[in-house]
Amino acid sequence: MFRRFTDRPEQAVTITVDGREISAKATDSVAAAMFAAGITTCRTTVVDARARGPYCMMGVCFDCLVIVDGVGSRQGCMTRVRDGMVVESQKGRREIGR
Amino acid sequence: MTHDYDIAVIGGGLVGTAIAYGLAKTGQRVALLDEDDRARRASVANFSLIWVQTKGLGMPEYSDWSRGAADLWPDFRDEIAALTGIDLAFSQPGGFHLCLSEAEVDARALQLARINAQAGMSPLPYEILGHNAVREMLPDIGPEVVGASYCPLDGQCNSMRLFWGLHTAFARLGGHYRSDHRVESLTASGGGFVASTAVGSVAAGKVVIAAGNDSRRLGAMVGIDAQVRPQRGQVLVTERMKPFLHYPTITVRQADEGSVMLGDAIEEENPSLVVGTDVLAKMADRARRMFPGLSKVNIVRTWAAQRVMTKDGCPIYDESREHPGAFVANCHSGVTLAPRHAQTLAPLIASSRVKAELPAFGTGRFDVSTVH
Numbered sequence: 050m051f052r053r054f055t056d057r058p059e060q061a062v063t064i065t066v067d068g069r070e071i072s073a074k075a076t077d078s079v080a081a082a083m084f085a086a087g088i089t090t091c092r093t094t095v096v097d098a099r100a101r102g103p104y105c106m107m108g109v110c111f112d113c114l115v116i117v118d119g120v121g122s123r124q125g126c127m128t129r130v131r132d133g134m135v136v137e138s139q140k141g142r143r144e145i146g147r
Numbered sequence: 148m149t150h151d152y153d154i155a156v157i158g159g160g161l162v163g164t165a166i167a168y169g170l171a172k173t174g175q176r177v178a179l180l181d182e183d184d185r186a187r188r189a190s191v192a193n194f195s196l197i198w199v200q201t202k203g204l205g206m207p208e209y210s211d212w213s214r215g216a217a218d219l220w221p222d223f224r225d226e227i228a229a230l231t232g233i234d235l236a237f238s239q240p241g242g243f244h245l246c247l248s249e250a251e252v253d254a255r256a257l258q259l260a261r262i263n264a265q266a267g268m269s270p271l272p273y274e275i276l277g278h279n280a281v282r283e284m285l286p287d288i289g290p291e292v293v294g295a296s297y298c299p300l301d302g303q304c305n306s307m308r309l310f311w312g313l314h315t316a317f318a319r320l321g322g323h324y325r326s327d328h329r330v331e332s333l334t335a336s337g338g339g340f341v342a343s344t345a346v347g348s349v350a351a352g353k354v355v356i357a358a359g360n361d362s363r364r365l366g367a368m369v370g371i372d373a374q375v376r377p378q379r380g381q382v383l384v385t386e387r388m389k390p391f392l393h394y395p396t397i398t399v400r401q402a403d404e405g406s407v408m409l410g411d412a413i414e415e416e417n418p419s420l421v422v423g424t425d426v427l428a429k430m431a432d433r434a435r436r437m438f439p440g441l442s443k444v445n446i447v448r449t450w451a452a453q454r455v456m457t458k459d460g461c462p463i464y465d466e467s468r469e470h471p472g473a474f475v476a477n478c479h480s481g482v483t484l485a486p487r488h489a490q491t492l493a494p495l496i497a498s499s500r501v502k503a504e505l506p507a508f509g510t511g512r513f514d515v516s517t518v519h
Contacts, residue, residue: 095387095405122386122445142405145287145391146440 051084062132073130080106080113080125083136091115091125092139114139119147150339152178152323154496155351157330157342157365160190161306161481162488163357164313169493170355171320178349179317180328180342187420189359190481192380192452194410195306195402196395197483198242200273200298202461204261207268208507209461213480214269216487217300223486224304230319233312235304236403242301243285243396245292245437252294259296273298287391289439295396303395305403306482313485325349330358333368335470340369353472355496359455362477370469374513375477377453379414381426383434384448385441392438399434407441409434422451454479457513464492464508466501474501475510 060075066088073082080103083091089102092114103113106126113125116137121144125136152175156167159181167179182188199217203210217239224237246252256275263270274280274297281295282288318324328344333354340354356365356373366373387405398411411430414423427449435442455477457463462478474496478484495501502509 120443142387142389143444144389145438145444 050087050089053085062130062134064130064132064134064136066136067138075130075132077130078106078126079115079117079123079128079130079134079136082130083125090138093141095142098141116147121147150350150352152176152349152351154178154353154355155180155340155342155349156355156357157333158357158359158362159314159324159326160188160357160359161193161310161313161485162190162359162476162478163355164310164317165481165485165488166355166357166476166493166496167322168313168317168320169489170497171317171322172489173494173497175497177317177322178351179322179324180330180344180349181324181326182329183327186329187360187453189377189453189455189479190306190310191450192382192454192479193306193482194382194397194408195303195309195400195482196242196397197237197239197302197304198397198480199300199483200242200244200259200271200296201397202262202480202483203265203268204258205459206461206507207262207265208505210262210265210268210271212462212487212508213483214271214300215491216484217302219486219490220302220304223489227309227312227316231312231315233308233315235308235312237302237304238403239300239302240394241297241299242303243281243394244296245281245288245396245398246294246296247291247433247436249293255296271298272300284394285392285396287438287440289436291436301395303400304482309482309485313489330365333365333473335369335473340470340473353474353496353499356473356475357477359477360453362455362475366475369473370467371465371473371475372510372513373463373475373477374510375455375457375463376415377418378456378479379412379417379419379451380410380454381412381414381422381430381451382449383409383427383430383446385409386445386447388444391440396437398430399437406447407434407444418453420451420453422449459512462508463510464501464505465510466499471499 071086090100104110117123155178202213330342339352362373385407392401467473
C-alpha cells in the first residue's frame with residue numbers, strides 16, 4: 050500500500066513489532082517503518098476496540114499510539130526508530146505501569 | 148394571584164437539579180431557572196465521590212445527613228435508571244484517604260476520632276490502616292504511602308451521568324427547564340415571588356435559591372444571608388486506563404470509563420478559572436508518589452473551578468423569616484447529597500418544614516449575635 054519516495058542509501062536498523070522483526074531506515078519514525086513493512090494497524094480504540102492506524106503522521110491525531118520498549122501511548126509518528134527497539138500494538142486502554 | 152409555577156428553583160447545577168427533580172416528584176409544578184453554558188457552575192469542581200468519612204466535624208448532624216445520603220444512593224440509582232435508562236455507575240466499595248507521612252496518618256486518625264467523639268450522632272465505621280493493609284486492597288500503591296483511613300460507606304459514581312440523569316428525570320416528570328435565565332432580581336409579590344431575567348419574568352409561589360456562589364446576591368433580595376465563598380479547586384484527568392484502582396481515594400480515583408482523575412487542591416481567594424501549573428505539578432507529584440505506575444501516563448485534560456464553601460464547610464438549608472416561601476440550599480457536596488436533596492429536602496421545601504426539621508443547617512448559626 051505504501052512505498053518510499055526515495056531509495057537513497059541509509060543505515061538500516063531492525064526493530065520488532067509484535068514479535069516480528071522488520072527492517073527500517075535509521076531516520077524512519079516508528080509509524081513510517083510500520084507502513085513500509087505493510088503494517089497498517091497499530092492499536093485498537095479504548096471504547097469499542099476498533100482497529101486504528103497512523104493517520105496524520107505529524108503528531109496531532111494520536112491514532113498511531115503504540116507501546117515502545119514497554120511504555121504505552123507513545124506516538125508512533127513522533128518516535129524515531131532505534132536498532133533493537135521493541136514495539137507492540139496497543140490493545141484498548143493503557144495498563145498502569147507500562 | 149395565580150403563579151406560573153408552584154416553585155421556581157434558581158440554579159441548574161447538581162444541587163438545584165436534584166431539588167427540582169424531588170419537587171417534581173411531589174407533584175409540584177416546577178421551573179428550573181439556569182444560566183447559560185458560560186455559568187461559573189460550581190458543579191464543575193465535583194470529583195464524583197459519594198463521601199462520608201470527612202464530613203461533620205463541628206456539626207454531627209452533617210455526618211448523619213451525609214451517611215444517610217450514602218444509604219439512599221442504591222435506591223436512588225435504581226430510581227433514576229428506571230425513569231431514564233441512565234446508569235449512574237454507582238459503586239460503594241468503601242474509600243481511602245491515602246497518607247504520605249506519619250504526620251498525615253496522625254492527622255487523619257485525630258480528625259476521625261474527633262468526629263466520632265461528638266454526641267448525638269451514629270459513630271462512623273472506619274479503620275486506620277498501615278502500608279501493608281492498604282496494599283492488599285490497592286496493590287499499585289508506592290512505598291511512600293505510609294497508611295490510610297478507610298471508610299466502608301464511601302463510594303463513587305459518574306457525575307456527568309448524574310447530571311444528565313437528574314435533568315432527564317426532571318423533564319420526564321413534567322418539570323420546565325429554562326436556560327439563559329440568569330435571575331437579575333427576585334421580589335416578593337402577591338403571596339409569591341417574581342424572578343426577573345433578561346428574557347422575561349417567572350412568577351412562582353415559592354422559590355429555592357440553589358445558585359452556588361451566586362446565592363449570596365440572590366438571598367439578600369429575599370432576606371436570606373447565605374454566607375458562601377468560592378474556593379478554588381483544580382482537576383487533572385489522564386488517558387483511559389485498564390481498571391487498576393477498585394476503590395476511590397479522596398484525591399485519586401479511576402472513573403468507570405477508565406480515566407484517572409486527580410484532584411488535590413484547595414485555594415482560597417483566587418477567583419481565576421485559569422489552571423495554575425504550580426498547583427497542578429504538586430497534585431501530579433502527590434499522585435505519582437501514591438501510585439508510581441502513573442508516572443508516565445498522559446494527562447489529557449485539566450480545569451479549574453470554584454467550589455461553594457460555607458464558613459463551617461457544612462450545608463446551608465433555610466427559609467427566609469422575612470419572606471416565608473423563599474428557601475436557600477447551598478453545599479459543596481452536590482454529588483454525595485443528591486439523593487438527600489431529591490428525597491428528603493425537596494418534600495420539606497414543598498411542605499415548608501425545612502426550619503422545623505433541619506434546624507442545625509440554618510443560616511442563624513453564622514449570626515454572631517446569637518452565638519455569643
